[in-house]
Amino acid sequence: MSSETPKNSSRKTTLLTSRRTICKAAGLAGGALLVSTAKASSPHEPASPLSQDTKTVASPSRSMTLPAIPARMAAGDADSAPRSMYRLDSPAATLVLIEWQEGLPEIAHWGARLPQNIHAEDVFTAREADTAQNATDQWKPLITLLDTIGDWRFDQPGLIAHRPDGTDWTANFSVKTIEEKPGLLSIHAEDTIINLKLVIDLTLSEQNVLTMSSRLTNTGPEPLEVARLVSGTFLVPDRVQSIRVMHGAWTKEFDVSSMTLAQAEIVTESRRNRTHDHFPGMIAATPGANGTSGEVWSMQLGWSGSHRMSAQRLEDGRIRFCTGEWLYPGEVCLQSGESLQTPPAYAAYSNEGFSGCARAFHAHARKHVLVWPNKSMSPRPVILNSWEGNGFNLNEPHLFRQIEAAAKLGVERFVLDDGWFGSRRDDSRGLGDWNIAPDIFPRGLKPLADHAHQHGMQFGLWFEPEMVNPESELYRAHPDWVLAVRGRPLRTSRYQVVLDISRPDVCDYLFTTVSQLVSSVGIDYIKWDFNRDLVEAADAHGRAAYRRQVLALYALWDRLHAAHPTLEIESCASGGGRADWGALAHTQRIWTSDNTDALDRLRIQGGAWQFLPPEVTGTHISAVPNGITGRVFTLQFRAAVALFGHLGIELDPLELSADEREELVQWVNLHKRLRGLLHSGDAQFGEETSDRVVRGVTAQDRSAAVFLVAQSDAGKARSAAPVRLPGLDPNRRYRVIAPTPQKLTGNNPSAANRALFEKGIVVSGAVLQEMGLTLPRLYPAQAFILECQAIDLPLF
Numbered sequence: 081m082s083s084e085t086p087k088n089s090s091r092k093t094t095l096l097t098s099r100r101t102i103c104k105a106a107g108l109a110g111g112a113l114l115v116s117t118a119k120a121s122s123p124h125e126p127a128s129p130l131s132q133d134t135k136t137v138a139s140p141s142r143s144m145t146l147p148a149i150p151a152r153m154a155a156g157d158a159d160s161a162p163r164s165m166y167r168l169d170s171p172a173a174t175l176v177l178i179e180w181q182e183g184l185p186e187i188a189h190w191g192a193r194l195p196q197n198i199h200a201e202d203v204f205t206a207r208e209a210d211t212a213q214n215a216t217d218q219w220k221p222l223i224t225l226l227d228t229i230g231d232w233r234f235d236q237p238g239l240i241a242h243r244p245d246g247t248d249w250t251a252n253f254s255v256k257t258i259e260e261k262p263g264l265l266s267i268h269a270e271d272t273i274i275n276l277k278l279v280i281d282l283t284l285s286e287q288n289v290l291t292m293s294s295r296l297t298n299t300g301p302e303p304l305e306v307a308r309l310v311s312g313t314f315l316v317p318d319r320v321q322s323i324r325v326m327h328g329a330w331t332k333e334f335d336v337s338s339m340t341l342a343q344a345e346i347v348t349e350s351r352r353n354r355t356h357d358h359f360p361g362m363i364a365a366t367p368g369a370n371g372t373s374g375e376v377w378s379m380q381l382g383w384s385g386s387h388r389m390s391a392q393r394l395e396d397g398r399i400r401f402c403t404g405e406w407l408y409p410g411e412v413c414l415q416s417g418e419s420l421q422t423p424p425a426y427a428a429y430s431n432e433g434f435s436g437c438a439r440a441f442h443a444h445a446r447k448h449v450l451v452w453p454n455k456s457m458s459p460r461p462v463i464l465n466s467w468e469g470n471g472f473n474l475n476e477p478h479l480f481r482q483i484e485a486a487a488k489l490g491v492e493r494f495v496l497d498d499g500w501f502g503s504r505r506d507d508s509r510g511l512g513d514w515n516i517a518p519d520i521f522p523r524g525l526k527p528l529a530d531h532a533h534q535h536g537m538q539f540g541l542w543f544e545p546e547m548v549n550p551e552s553e554l555y556r557a558h559p560d561w562v563l564a565v566r567g568r569p570l571r572t573s574r575y576q577v578v579l580d581i582s583r584p585d586v587c588d589y590l591f592t593t594v595s596q597l598v599s600s601v602g603i604d605y606i607k608w609d610f611n612r613d614l615v616e617a618a619d620a621h622g623r624a625a626y627r628r629q630v631l632a633l634y635a636l637w638d639r640l641h642a643a644h645p646t647l648e649i650e651s652c653a654s655g656g657g658r659a660d661w662g663a664l665a666h667t668q669r670i671w672t673s674d675n676t677d678a679l680d681r682l683r684i685q686g687g688a689w690q691f692l693p694p695e696v697t698g699t700h701i702s703a704v705p706n707g708i709t710g711r712v713f714t715l716q717f718r719a720a721v722a723l724f725g726h727l728g729i730e731l732d733p734l735e736l737s738a739d740e741r742e743e744l745v746q747w748v749n750l751h752k753r754l755r756g757l758l759h760s761g762d763a764q765f766g767e768e769t770s771d772r773v774v775r776g777v778t779a780q781d782r783s784a785a786v787f788l789v790a791q792s793d794a795g796k797a798r799s800a801a802p803v804r805l806p807g808l809d810p811n812r813r814y815r816v817i818a819p820t821p822q823k824l825t826g827n828n829p830s831a832a833n834r835a836l837f838e839k840g841i842v843v844s845g846a847v848l849q850e851m852g853l854t855l856p857r858l859y860p861a862q863a864f865i866l867e868c869q870a871i872d873l874p875l876f
Contacts, residue, residue, distance in 0.1 A: 275300030310404035312425025318397030333656035334687025371765030408624035461492030469732030495540035512548035540605030695759035699725030802852025808845035826856030
């Protein structure tokens with residue numbers, strides 16, 4: 081467990097995210113506005129009892145202090161009156177909080193941008209609700225920034241904690257101060273009865289993303305056992321009906337299921353320390369919302385460990401979203417003076433459909449989450465990864481020839497995958513022995529890296545530092561380094577077990593080993609894999625170590641970046657098992673899925689786009705038959721789907737035919753020409769049906785766009801429906817072309833369609849968006865790329 085001790089203080093703060101994550105994750109925007117009301121007599125002082133005085137009653141065994149019993153109060157009466165209104169604003173969204181005389185602030189609004197001249201009294205009047213039948217005689221708001229057990233709250237609590245003897249399990253925080261800075265609110269509260277302090281930080285960025293995190297401090301003399309502390313609580317209105325839940329499995333990442341929440345609660349939990357089963361995100365939408373229009377709220381958690389997300393319909397019909405870590409028993413026990421800092425939770429709002437929330441997340445990640453070498457993103461290099469072309473069958477002369485062939489294709493980064501070290505000739509042995517295999521590379525790896533560099537490519541290398549095979553020199557030397565419950569069988573998955581990287585000796589060993597290879601070989605890029613779930617992950621003392629494992633990973637990544645400032649790291653975990661913003665704050669690429677089947681990738685990449693910008697999502701053109709599904713698709717279909725991300729190639733270039741090589745070169749060149757737009761523009765989700773997908777990227781000034789039109793199944797209609805292209809400027813004209821190397825299909829194509837594949841056609845943005853473009857008929861597993869460029873011709 082990472083900790084810090086501030087200067088001149090014995091207080092120890094348990095950090096849940098690294099310093100860099102906390103500082104980079106929340107972009108600040110707008111202004112935090114405080115509007116006070118004269119109803120409060122003494123700011124931030126707890127309300128005094130309104131009825132009987134405190135009395136002491138003697139009994140034969142002991143004396144007892146009777147509690148004060150407040151008078152019955154409705155909302156707005158005396159000590160149930162509001163004190164102040166606070167708001168955060170961004171260009172398209174507003175958060176409104178109401179501070180009452182006691183308790184944490186109520187969430188009054190999170191959604192569309194509100195006029196600046198709204199009066200606090202208007203908000204107070206609108207939010208003073210009746211007291212429900214059989215509810216407390218002293219009115220309480222239905223939702224606050226952190227709901228707790230007790231104080232007449234029966235919804236899922238955001239804090240679950242107690243002392244070792246079972247006491248102090250209810251909390252009722254009182255606000256002491258609220259700090260304001262542009263785009264930021266920091267609420268400082270405490271419960272003096274149970275000796276806890278709480279700080280809730282909220283920021284709203286110019287990119288319309290609300291970031292929330294909490295810090296809980298134990299100020300009492302006894303330890304505090306914490307079972308839950310949520311990172312964020314977000315409120316959406318009662319008109320929301322659809323909740324999109326992220327789920328999946330290996331090779332099926334980023335699946336989206338739409339569920340109707342009429343009553344009760346939807347909860348997703350992941351306890352694997354990976355995100356295959358449930359990416360930590362949820363999306364809420366009003367009826368009729370689609371890719372381009374309608375109100376949508378989207379939430380995600382920046383954490384790479386076990387997590388919990390919930391959507392609960394409240395008594396008045398509104399929906400409360402909560403997200404935070406899933407803590408294993410005993411993981412957090414705060415000693416006196418210690419603090420627990422949550423990872424950040426993020427929320428976006430848009431009235432421009434699912435595209436609007438995706439654009440907000442992409443822009444925020446680019447500005448506030450991603451950390452690039454030299455402080456800015458260089459053009460994302462086209463990758464050739466060796467795995468699907470070689471597997472464990474590595475041969476040095478063959479790899480040299482692959483590098484030469486890859487250079488002719490236009491590849492800019494060659495990545496050597498698993499099998500280069502120790503006795504690793506299959507997945508059952510050698511993992512953890514990071515010494516270069518002399519029988520494969522008798523001269524070491526530097527000649528191979530030099531060969532890549534001489535051909536204008538960066539050199540990348542695969543590692544899985546957190547894992548070890550029991551059949552390895554490392555495990556035989558240090559069996560005590562693994563996470564396991566002592567006395568129980570050591571359970572393996574993929575023949576491997578997990579190292580306890582929170583141990584300083586283990587972490588130092590891994591840093592030294594990897595760092596020396598980076599320096600001696602000349603490694604520009606690490607593909608960092610993580611190929612199994614955590615099960616019974618206990619440290620040497622038998623304590624659960626799931627969250628400490630994540631903290632240690634973040635620290636190790638940061639340590640490597642500090643030692644090698646130009647190094648880039650890819651977060652891979654059997655595909656998209658570690659694809660969250662927590663990992664993204666410390667790495668430069670996410671491997672979206674081990675499944676490179678282009679038809680499946682349509683769904684996987686569409687789900688990932690809801691949260692991740694395309695420039696960090698690995699999208700590869702692989703060989704056929706596909707290694708996962710066995711399906712065979714044309715190179716045009718595979719390349720068109722892979723174009724919309726960080727492009728890579730996953731095959732043996734020496735096995736390509738001359739025609740395939742020529743076509744692949746053209747696709748690589750097309751990606752290079754378009755990647756500046758693809759990796760900086762605005763995401764657009766077009767019409768998506770069971771048989772067709774339309775999505776694309778538009779330049780922020782709407783001067784250019786590129787779209788994917790993919791046929792996933794046979795349509796029911798005899799002729800293809802027109803394709804509408806969203807996000808264009810309706811007042812401009814565009815030259816639309818299907819760029820080389822695409823080939824015209826269809827039966828007896830029209831003159832316009834023939835022109836589309838030659839010099840292009842000129843059509844107004846309004847027509848393209850509202851009427852659509854009639855394209856040649858596509859059959860299942862076929863796709864077109866359409867490029868749009870604004871021209872200076874007048875509309876009329």
